[in-house]
Every structure is written in C-alpha cells, then in structure tokens.
Amino acid sequence: MQMEGRGDPIERLERSRNEEIRIFLAEAGIDVQVFRRTPEGEWVPGEERLQIPMDLLDRFREILHEAEESSAPGERAPLHRVPFANPSEEEFARILDFYQIEWQYEPKGFPLDWNGNGQVTESFTPDFYLPQFDLYIELTTLKQDLVTKKNRKIRRLRELYPTVNLKIFYGRDYRKLLERFGIVHQ
Amino acid sequence: MGADLSRKPPRHVEGEMADDLAEILIPEAELQAKVHELGAAISRDYAGKDLVLISVLRGGFIFLADLCRAVTLPVTVDVMAVSSYGPDARPLGVVKILKDLDESVTGRDLLIVEDVIDTGLTLSYLLRNLEPRVPASLKICVLLDKPARRIVDLPIAYRGFEIPDKFLVGYGLDYRQRYRNLPYIATLTKEALDRLNRQ
Numbered sequence: 001m002q003m004e005g006r007g008d009p010i011e012r013l014e015r016s017r018n019e020e021i022r023i024f025l026a027e028a029g030i031d032v033q034v035f036r037r038t039p040e041g042e043w044v045p046g047e048e049r050l051q052i053p054m055d056l057l058d059r060f061r062e063i064l065h066e067a068e069e070s071s072a073p074g075e076r077a078p079l080h081r082v083p084f085a086n087p088s089e090e091e092f093a094r095i096l097d098f099y100q101i102e103w104q105y106e107p108k109g110f111p112l113d114w115n116g117n118g119q120v121t122e123s124f125t126p127d128f129y130l131p132q133f134d135l136y137i138e139l140t141t142l143k144q145d146l147v148t149k150k151n152r153k154i155r156r157l158r159e160l161y162p163t164v165n166l167k168i169f170y171g172r173d174y175r176k177l178l179e180r181f182g183i184v185h186q
Numbered sequence: 187m188g189a190d191l192s193r194k195p196p197r198h199v200e201g202e203m204a205d206d207l208a209e210i211l212i213p214e215a216e217l218q219a220k221v222h223e224l225g226a227a228i229s230r231d232y233a234g235k236d237l238v239l240i241s242v243l244r245g246g247f248i249f250l251a252d253l254c255r256a257v258t259l260p261v262t263v264d265v266m267a268v269s270s271y272g273p274d275a276r277p278l279g280v281v282k283i284l285k286d287l288d289e290s291v292t293g294r295d296l297l298i299v300e301d302v303i304d305t306g307l308t309l310s311y312l313l314r315n316l317e318p319r320v321p322a323s324l325k326i327c328v329l330l331d332k333p334a335r336r337i338v339d340l341p342i343a344y345r346g347f348e349i350p351d352k353f354l355v356g357y358g359l360d361y362r363q364r365y366r367n368l369p370y371i372a373t374l375t376k377e378a379l380d381r382l383n384r385q
Contacts, residue, residue: 012282012283014280017314017315017318018318037318037319039292039320040290040292040320041290041291041292041318041319041320042290094271095271095307097280098271098280098281098307099271099280099281099307099308099310099311100280100281100311100314101307101310101338130338133338133339135338135339137337167336167337169335173334173335173351176335176351177305177335180304180305180335181270181271181272182272183272
C-alpha cells in the first residue's frame with residue numbers, strides 16, 4: 001500500500017470500486033487525497049489532493065455536515081426519511097447500508113386475491129427488496145396470531161409467484177441476528 | 187455450575203472456562219478430520235495453480251492455520267480484517283477494511299477461508315471488494331455453515347459442517363472475544379452468556 005510516508009490513513013471513503021478518498025493526519029492539518037486502483041489491483045495516489053490547515057478544520061466539518069444533510073438527486077433518501085413501519089426495519093436497513101448492499105423499502109405489492117370484478121382484494125408487500133440478489137425480505141416481528149395470518153399470505157404468494165425469491169425473518173431469528181451484531185432488541 | 191459436556195470432556199480446559207461450556211458440538215477429532223478432508227480436496231482442485239488462501243481476522247485464523255497445513259501445494263497465505271456491524275460501528279456508516287491484503291492478487295487463484303458463514307454479509311462485501319482486483323478465480327471455503335440466518339446466498343465451494351443457529355465458541359469463534367482458543371466447537375451455558383452480557 002502506497003502511503004507516501006504519511007502512515008496509514010485515518011479514514012477511507014469509497015467513491016467507487018476503483019476509487020477512494022483517503023484522509024491522512026499531518027502535522028499541519030489534514031491531507032485528503034484521491035487514490036485509484038490500477039488494472040493490476042494496486043492503489044496509486046491521484047493528482048487530486050487537498051490540504052486543510054488545522055485552523056480551518058471546524059469550517060470543514062460544517063461543510064461536510066451540510067453536505068450530508070442535502071442528498072444528491074437520484075440518491076436514496078436518508079434512513080430518517082424512509083417511512084419504516086417499526087424500528088426493526090430501520091435497524092435492518094442500517095445493517096444493509098453498513099455492508100453496502102442496495103435495498104428498496106416496500107417497492108412492490110403482490111396481488112394475492114381478486115373479487116369478481118378483477119379488483120385486488122388482498123395483497124402482500126415484502127419489507128425489503130435487494131436488487132443485487134433479486135431477493136425480497138420480510139421481517140416478521142409481530143404477535144403470533146398476526147404471524148399466522150402473514151404466513152398464510154406468504155404461502156399464497158409462493159403458490160402464485162413461484163419464481164419470486166423471498167426470505168422471512170421471524171421475530172426470534174431477527175432478535176438472534178441483532179444479538180449477533182451486539183445489538184439489544186427494543 | 188458444572189458443565190454438561192455430553193460428547194467429550196474438555197481437554198486442557200480448566201476452571202471458569204470449562205464451567206462455561208454447555209455442550210461440545212464438534213469434537214476436536216471431527217474438526218481435524220474435516221480440515222484434512224477439505225485440504226485434500228483443495229490440493230486436488232488447485233494443483234498447478236497459484237493458490238492464495240485469504241482469511242478474515244480474527245475468527246478465521248485457527249482454521250486457516252490448520253487448513254493451510256492440510257494443503258499439499260505451495261500456497262500463499264494472506265489475511266484481511268474488516269469492521270463488523272454493531273453499536274460502536276453504526277456511526278461509521280459502512281464496513282471498513284481494517285487490514286488489507288499484503289499480496290497482489292491479480293491473476294491468482296483466491297480462496298477465502300472463513301470459520302463461519304451466517305448472514306453472508308461480510309463475505310458478500312469481501313467478494314465485491316476482491317472481484318475488481320481481477321483474480322484468476324475467487325471461491326469460498328467455510329468450516330461452519332449456519333444457514334438459518336442467511337441474508338445473502340453465496341456460492342460455497344468447500345463446506346465443512348452445517349450447524350444450528352446457536353451461539354458457538356471455540357476453534358476461532360468467540361463470544362465477547364473469549365473462547366477462541368478452545369480446540370473444539372462448543373456452546374455456552376445460559377449462566378455464562380448472562381454473566382458475559384452483564385460485563
């Protein structure tokens with residue numbers, strides 16, 4: 001790893017698979033530099049480099065904070081703007097974000113039953129869709145009577161849409177998943 | 187509180203650590219037999235290739251150490267470390283590479299050696315991180331497959347054991363950074379889990 005004698009970066013921000021920004025702590029302040037991956041897989045420093053004197057760091061933090069608050073067009077909304085039905089779903093979204101797995105929240109409802117006029121009378125909308133894996137995920141943290149009703153819907157969905165890839169996380173499984181990450185379930 | 191070690195008494199484990207164990211799920215002899223079986227399969231499949239075994243710290247280090255000695259080819263060994271999701275990691279936002287590979291892997295045959303796969307999230311990230319480095323091949327070898335909590339399905343080329351959805355310790359697996367040094371895979375008593383959770 002080429003660090004130009006500056007030691008290890010204190011932060012790496014991945015811009016793409018082959019480009020990242022590395023932040024180094026220097027005596028006079030902070031060095032920010034773009035690094036690119038060569039076809040051989042080596043990371044090399046680019047020409048883009050910014051040196052921020054120590055006395056401007058507070059203003060730099062303000063700018064970063066403002067940038068975080070206003071998401072760019074086309075980007076997914078920040079978590080706090082997604083209307084999650086419960087905290088479990090929001091935590092799950094955080095986990096997916098952490099591992100940089102793209103997700104969509106309730107993007108599609110599947111009709112399960114129709115009346116005589118062809119109108120949908122029952123449908124099922126999985127909580128998450130992971131486009132990279134063509135996978136729907138349903139988190140079931142409800143009471144048992146509601147779980148039974150949901151299970152019936154899931155069976156119906158699998159009958160009507162056998163090619164849809166759906167995974168169910170029941171309450172106990174989900175709590176174990178959170179425990180695995182050291183998170184106490186609320 | 188004594189342990190109910192139904193399969194085999196603990197070897198060289200004394201005092202508090204022995205009391206913490208509820209059951210030995212996979213004894214040492216079974217683990218070693220499986221590691222040698224995997225090593226033989228890998229040696230056969232990668233004959234004549236430039237094999238790099240890559241393990242993920244910290245859990246994979248014991249499996250890697252045993253597996254690489256069960257492989258009869260002149261392999262290269264390297265390790266990575268990545269951050270895990272958790273209360274402390276949440277503010278950081280995304281997974282980070284804490285220690286990258288020292289080896290250049292372009293054009294080489296990579297085999298990720300993991301102690302356990304459960305959600306598949308970490309391995310999924312590693313695959314996405316390693317693929318752009320253009321290896322000749324990239325496959326996964328896991329000792330323990332815990333499918334109950336799988337979120338991301340990944341192709342596993344070499345699999346040791348399928349295991350139940352329990353907290354397991356030993357042979358590199360930890361609970362709160364302890365018990366990695368047990369030579370077998372075991373479960374903890376409820377009392378031990380409660381005590382450790384209180385600390």
